[in-house]
Amino acid sequence: MLENLLNTIRSPEDLREIPEDKLPILAQELREFIINIVATKEGHLGASLGVVELTIALHYVFDTPKDLLVWDVGHQAYGHKILTGRQEIFHTNRQLGGISGFPKRDESEFDTFGVGHSSTAISAALGMAIASKLKGETEKQHIAIVGDASIASGMAFEALNHAGVTDTNLLIVLNDNAIGIDPSVGALKNYLTKVKTNGEPTSDNIFEALNLDYTGPIDGHDLNLVISELKRLKNVSGPKLLHLITKKGKGLRQAEENQVVYHAPGKFNALTGDLNPKNENALPPKFQDVFGKTIVELATTNEKIIGITPAMPTGSSLKFMMDEFPDRAFDVGIAEQHAVTFAAGLATQGFTVFCNIYSTFLQRAYDQVIHDVCLQKIPVIFCLDRAGIVGEDGATHHGIFDLAYLNCIPNLIIFAPRNAVELRNIMYTAVQGLELPIFIRYPRARGSILDWQRTFEKIEIGKAEILKEGTEAVIICLGPISKNALAAISLLSTEKQQTIGCIDMRFLKPLDETMLHKVFNKYNNVITLEDGTVKGGLGTSVVSFAAAHNYTAKIETLGIQDVFPEHGTVDELMDMVGISIEKIKQRLLKS
Structure with missing residues (x-):
């Protein structure tokens, strides 16, 4: 019977009050919490399940947020978020207005560095460590948690190369699970596999050759052992690396056995672990x-x-x-x-x-x-x-x-x-x-055509296509976003529909200048529409073309303004930035 230890934790300070022999119970509770939320709300699953013990150990041993944890490939950090005051709002993960699925600096003081991609943690943590040294903060700890195959990236090697010649309080934790989203590849993966198989580093240890104090490999799911090693390494000077062996998806049988699918499985049954059934055969392909x-x-x-x-x-x-x-x-x-x-x-x-x-x-x-x-x-x-x-x-x-x-x-x-x-x-x-x-x-989306495997036809480079003729205004689109334009036009009155044209430029470069000349000679109102930033994209190119040829039509550019859109569904975000069907329709009613 679980003891509801997780519900007593509002910050790592609460975690550190739990006796060490109770922590395995907390690990089980944390795993179940992550599984239950992701099963219904979706998100990244396997990576966070694989680092439950490590996450608990890090916050148990180190004085976070004074000591700085930097996560690599941020989808490892669900447990970290839950233990650092976001348990009650974790159900909003990745939803519009909710918390981010990745570490985010303006979300929590425990998120020391924003990361969604990979291989940035060692560089960032090294920068923090050198900053602490310059400020005389000799007791401060800096930990980079590198996982999901990101150690093999060039940037990680650049940082390792630099770290090895510094006298900094830097600990690199290598979460070695032999898989990113797909299984790891390359010579480094083979090297790490040999280290795991032999149970000890070879004489030509690659990390020691880079002047890092190497420890491992050890079982990353042995919570007491991980805590013991982290406590020891707190008192080891200079740059060091702890090599942990973990299993992605740990604690959910299906996630362990099918690590690729359960990286981000969508909705599934939290009790059985089985994926919710999907009938994709009748749908157009992605x-x-x-x-x-x-x-x-x-x-x-x-x-x-x-x-x-x-x-x-x-x-x-x-x-x-x-x-x-x-x-x-x-x-x-x-x-x-x-x-x-x-x-x-x-x-x-x-x-x-x-x-x-x-x-x-x-x-x-x-x-x-x-x-x-x-x-x-x-x-x-x-x-x-x-x-x-x-x-x-x-x-x-x-x-x-x-x-x-x-x-x-x-x-x-x-x-x-x-x-x-x-x-x-x-x-x-x-x-x-x-x-x-x-x-x-092309987008992360399904198309709209079922019989898509037709005889190949060659496309003329730089050729736009008229999707609908109009008389007063025209929407100039680029690719898949044209479906929003056509749908918006279809919602107008029959009389209004006849006045609005729609053109798919298809090519941003080279632009179909012949088509653009026809557009500006015919229409007094031109609207550009793109699923990208307005600055520098289709809208900019059309405005520049019009200026170069002294056209005087009114031009309005629809797209993503000078912002970083946050997380939410595609439909929600398109509406927020003004390129949803409804927002385009509202704009057309003003024409």
Whole structure:
């Protein structure tokens, strides 16, 4: 029988009052609490279940928030949030107006550094440690909790390289569970596997070679042992690393056995652990699956096609190609910079390379996009998954900047497929041969077409499409967001509908200037609509075109203004930023 210890904790100070022999009971309660909430509210499950003992131990041993904990890949931090005063509001996790699914500095003093992506914790914690040294705060502890395969990222190695030559009070906790969202890959993973198998580090310990005081590996679910080691390491000077072995999904059988699915399983039965049944056969496919199945179809008849993703084979659906053509599909781990330049290198040797990266993660490889791809006109085919507003993952994951940050780069093509057929056809078009790299952006969403596997048709580069004629005003859209425009128009009176036109530009770059000339010669009111930032995107390009050609039509730009949208459903967030069906309709009524 559980003792309801969790309900007595409002802060880590309360946690430290619990006798150490009672902490395993608390760990069980914390696991059950996380399972029960995520089962009904959805969210990230496996990662937080895997660090329950570690989370309790960290707050039990260290004087948080005075001592600073920095989490890596923030979806490990559910237990941390619950133990630091957010238990009563945890049911609002990832919901509009609720708490974030990731550590967030303005949410709690215990969230020392915001993190949604990976491999930032060591750099941030090292910066904090050096700051403490400069201020003479010699007793302050700085702990980076690195997990879910993020240790293999380039930024983590850069930070390790620096940390090893500093005299700082820095502890790196390596939460080694051999999986990120998908299983870990690469030589470092193999090295860590050998360490775990042997039960002790080899003579050429990679961390000791970087001048870190190494301890481990130890069982990360042995709470007493973890507490003992953390207490000991508090008194060890200099940079140090504690290697823990944990199991992602610990405490829920299905999450342990199917770690990929239970990373973020959606709603499930909290008592049995079984996923809620879904009938997806009758639904149009996700854009991700259209990509995955189409690249397999193309690769079947073209042995020069290569697929690359940085640690997202399941999420991006490149897993289909990895299963069919394992020698031509690569998961390079959490290494976006490497993925881009690796793709460029392959492309220089005559291969047709699809590089699939979430839009928000491509930001991490911006220099490589500019210098290693576009400057050299290397025709890599980039598929930007999760473009636009993504929903509950919030500000760190929205793919709203790609249009703007790509638009200013020379020597590239930007295309937004309106539906599954267009995604399929632009992939086919790119395989036929392009002289420039192309960036194909699509949302985290289902399409609207069931019979999408049609005969391939080549798309004319830079060609817009008229979706509806009008007489007085026109909405200029880009890709999938056009469905909101058409739906909004359909809600108007029949007479009003006839006055509003709608055009899908499809290509942000090159712009269909012939179409834009027709637009400005016909309409006095022009509205641009995009699922991205207004600054630098479609709206900016249309306004610049009109100014360059002395057109005097009234132009209004709809899109995401100069803000970071928070977390909520896609529909809620679109309404907040003014690009929902209802908000577009309200705008049209003013025309």
